[in-house]
Amino acid sequence: MQINAIRGFSDILSEDAALWAEMENLAREVFGLYGFEEIRVPIVERTELFKRTIGDTTDIVEKQMYTFTDLKGDSLTLRPEGTAPVVRAYIENKLYTVPVQRLFYFGPMFRYERPQKGRYRQFHQIGAELLGELAPSSDAEVIQMLEIYLDRLGLKDKTIEINTLGCAACRPAYRDALLLFLKDKVEDLCENCQRRVEKNPLRALDCKSAKCIEATQNAPSTIDHACAECSEHFNGVKDTLEKMAVTFEINPRMVRGLDYYTKTAFEVTATGLGAQNSVAAGGRYDNLTKELSGPEVPCFGFAIGFERLAMLLNKENFNKAKKVVLIALGDDAVTAALKKGGTLDTLREAGLRVIFEHSEASVKSKMKKANKLGADYVLIIGEDELKEGTVTFKDMEKGEQVKTQLSDIIKMVKA
Ligand code: HAM
Numbered sequence: 001m002q003i004n005a006i007r008g009f010s011d012i013l014s015e016d017a018a019l020w021a022e023m024e025n026l027a028r029e030v031f032g033l034y035g036f037e038e039i040r041v042p043i044v045e046r047t048e049l050f051k052r053t054i055g056d057t058t059d060i061v062e063k064q065m066y067t068f069t070d071l072k073g074d075s076l077t078l079r080p081e082g083t084a085p086v087v088r089a090y091i092e093n094k095l096y097t098v099p100v101q102r103l104f105y106f107g108p109m110f111r112y113e114r115p116q117k118g119r120y121r122q123f124h125q126i127g128a129e130l131l132g133e134l135a136p137s138s139d140a141e142v143i144q145m146l147e148i149y150l151d152r153l154g155l156k157d158k159t160i161e162i163n164t165l166g167c168a169a170c171r172p173a174y175r176d177a178l179l180l181f182l183k184d185k186v187e188d189l190c191e192n193c194q195r196r197v198e199k200n201p202l203r204a205l206d207c208k209s210a211k212c213i214e215a216t217q218n219a220p221s222t223i224d225h226a227c228a229e230c231s232e233h234f235n236g237v238k239d240t241l242e243k244m245a246v247t248f249e250i251n252p253r254m255v256r257g258l259d260y261y262t263k264t265a266f267e268v269t270a271t272g273l274g275a276q277n278s279v280a281a282g283g284r285y286d287n288l289t290k291e292l293s294g295p296e297v298p299c300f301g302f303a304i305g306f307e308r309l310a311m312l313l314n315k316e317n318f319n320k321a322k323k324v325v326l327i328a329l330g331d332d333a334v335t336a337a338l339k340k341g342g343t344l345d346t347l348r349e350a351g352l353r354v355i356f357e358h359s360e361a362s363v364k365s366k367m368k369k370a371n372k373l374g375a376d377y378v379l380i381i382g383e384d385e386l387k388e389g390t391v392t393f394k395d396m397e398k399g400e401q402v403k404t405q406l407s408d409i410i411k412m413v414k415a
Contacts, residue, residue: 008121022318027126030149036102041085047075053084055259057200064111078110082127091294100132118276129301136236139264144244161251162266164234170227177220188215205255221252260285280304324354325370329382350410
């Protein structure tokens, strides 16, 4: 019986992989311009790390984690996100001895969600975390970096939504106000939110069920309950974004699905994704390092969903390198092609992507095969070409064929 991949896990085939590589390369370039450096953290961590950071009563921790016991009996979890592991690594490796760390990462994340378009059980993120900056302008700078990155990839029709979630000083009063508002609406919430409303009423605002959306329509907003410090911070973020000409909207309903956020929270949504319209999201998390027994360090970051971003980009604009297939006819031509410094070496040293046709079939079937391989150009070396020091060059799209020098062919392909 054939064995297939498990539900919600996908293979990234070459067409997408080429686009993903471009997305990674550009992230390295753009994030690098802002002083960010790469960090690679493990895919598996202690379960406790995610419980303590993301929050016990979040959907992720309650029902979406791939948790297992290893042979020693330790509870381990496939990382559902990258921020907690990066902060763990930051503390463990004492990266805080440098006043500011700017770190980015790529990689797979795992959440046991109901798979649908744009939502998978293994998905990939590009994330960036700025650790050690408190100023609201640093929130804005990171949001600007994300915007520039998405713009340079050619992402159209995106919206940046921001909100403030308050801090340890103003959150309790907001929580009380929200609880009071929800008091006579508990029955209207979904079962899950009814159960956790006392412990974590904010979850009802993030819940995607129609019942909760309806019941929380006129809920009090975090912005109205922000303390002076949080309001000032929020104003600072907005002012800097305006100075930077970054367009944004305020969404007082957005509370994010993870518990660690303080002050600024933001999300980038895009049309064309259906229900799963959040392509990137993040915010400030000033309490997380302390929560993990490290020093108190203010932090801000975001993560982009690779799959969702890839869905929005036009694959044709990437991986533009032309494909050349080289056909050699007869032993001498094969030697001329394969030998050190031969035709293949010359073409590849010139930066051309060349596939050598190894089979011993007729020219006709070799041409057919080249066509199936998606060749843009086919080069043929036979006895005549060897004698003349030429190569036959066929442009597959135009159907035109010429016999000429290899150096001319390199120029034509590169043009
Ligand atoms: P998040 O909102 O859970 O935040 O995920 C960030 C992005 O990952 C989403 O906007 C979405 O594009 C993508 N994503 C999430 N779940 C799935 C899924 N099941 N399938 C496909 N894509 C998905 C975080 O993970 C935070 N760690 C972000 C952050 C970094 N906050 C501060 N620093």
